[in-house]
Amino acid sequence: MSIDTTQQPATEGDPAEQPAAAPATKRLNTAKAMVEAIAREMERDEDVFVLGEDVGAYGGIFSSTTGLLDRFGPERVMDTPISETGFIGAAIGAATEGMRPIVELMFVDFFGVCMDQIYNHMAKIHFESGGNVKVPMVLMTAVGGGYSDGAQHSQCLWGTFAHLPGMKVVVPSNPADAAGLMTAAIRDDNPVVFMFHKGIQGLPWMAKNKRSIGPVPTGDHVVEIGKAATARPGSDVTVVTLSLSVHHALDVAEELAADGTADVEVIDLRSIVPLDTEAIIESVTRTGHLVIVDEDYQSFGLSGEIAARIAEHDPTILKAPISRVAVPDVPIPYARPLEYTALPTPARIKEAIIGQVAPA
């Protein structure tokens, strides 16, 4: 192999070789990080605007738009009627005319009243037009349970969206990624479904979560869509997960490291369309053990897709059968003991990891 060195930068004295100063950051919760990213893009690009139910004076039921109305006015932060087909469809039409709407579907569970616009229009127009019409928009939506909101307000459903071609699906787990992925989503020429878990927002009216607050770069900050992150390196077991379950996986990993049970690697997918298959395979090739933690329904979804990709690549990288910690195929129950049996809790994650490292 020959390498053309003429295009390489000089090595001596090149500023790129100097250790980079850590970027300036400030501590924000995830909701605030999302808002800051949206505001920055609205300042940068007049075509960016926000619409949805209660995104104005209320600031988003899960604080995803707090303060934007005051900063940008009602022309660019538009409260809509409770009319998801109407206003998501309107966002699509505006996007085909070159605007960059950010439209909020208050709970992802509400997709049932507007899915035609999402999967038959938003996701297919670019394809049907042979690439001639772009649909640059963000559909942001709150997901997840754990606070007894019942079967119609607690689902994650990312596997449903990811199954249907034509939309990117991003699912951040922390403030910095929420900001960086939101910026990337707004700048993307494709429709991006941005799914934020209520439990990572740092909302004052939900259970406190120390991982919902963290450093967020104050400058231009983009997280590439389609790249997983190693939330914690480890050598014994790979936990592939996303969203709030990353927090639980990290908590369990710290506990198991402290007591010497296992050195757990936690992969935070960050996006599932595209899915970073390479990162998953690289990690599992090292550890030989895989636990998939998914707050979506177990069957026909993300956990099965990950298992299939490993099987298609090389099933022999696994030293043991995989473990899945997902929502068993039941609607999310209301009563607390039932809900916390269905959800992928730290206890279930811990049990699955121990099952992987325990001698057979």
Next chain:
Amino acid sequence: MSSRIDAAVQRDLYDQMVLIRTYEEAILREYHADKKPAFDIGAGLIPGEMHLAAGQEPVAAGVCAHLSRGDAVTATHRPHHFAIAHGVDLNRMTAEIFGRVDGLGRGRGGHMHLFDPDAHFSCSGIIAEGYPPAAGQALAFKKRGTDRVAVAVTGEGAANQGAFHETLNLAALWKLPVIFVVEDNDWGISVPRSASTSVANNAERAAAYGIPGVRVEDNAVEAVHEAAREAVERARNGGGPTLIEVHTLRLWGHFEGDAQGYRADLEGVPGKDPIPTYEAALREAGILDDAAVAITRRAASDTVESAIAFAKASPEPDPSTVRDYVFA
């Protein structure tokens, strides 16, 4: 016959309707050419469902006469007449219907999914679901301070869909420059309007949203033209949306292959064809004669046959490109 409309416009409306009809007849011919003796919907040079708009020409001709380049149209699963009247590239549209690489969608869309961004034209195969994006296009036009308008088209069967009502409310609320057009061809596939719709006509439903509603009877192209003139003017001047329902005619089946056994009015249908009726009126008014009609028909035929030839000469898509264009 109204005298408020000048002869040149009348001639344009006639020419437009003849062009559309000539096109639909040519597609009909090509569609069935290689589906004999046994009809196989998936076979032939033009496969798949085919919804032709013969009989509905007055709606497209009358409405689109007021549109300019830059105005938007979202049409339905039966889109050809509006595409032609709104100036969609006929060669590329035809190539798309034939599933060829030079088609508007490079063969990914088909006849129900025609997108011509230069003409701001799109359509959707899902009933009433073209309405919300039209409102969004109008929203973009308004935000950018232009006087451009969006036309959203559906059939009368779509007026019972949620998307129809959600969009009327949203457009009225935000005073968007949209013209909502309902083509009432009496039939939702096999179900007559009397069995689907609780009100006598859908123009009445405009009142529920506080916007003007107009019903045009008798498939009358000049009456459509007049109603659309007012609606487009209102939209351009910031007056918000209008709903126009036109009582039109489905001259042929819902789709090709539809034997229309359910259709009690079938015998009288040919006598209601709007083109001979309008042609006779214009002849009587001295606007058309044999020579003028011949010129119109010849020009339409040349344009259409040239588009068909363009489509047939275009290659089919390379199977290895099947995954292209899912993402930008």
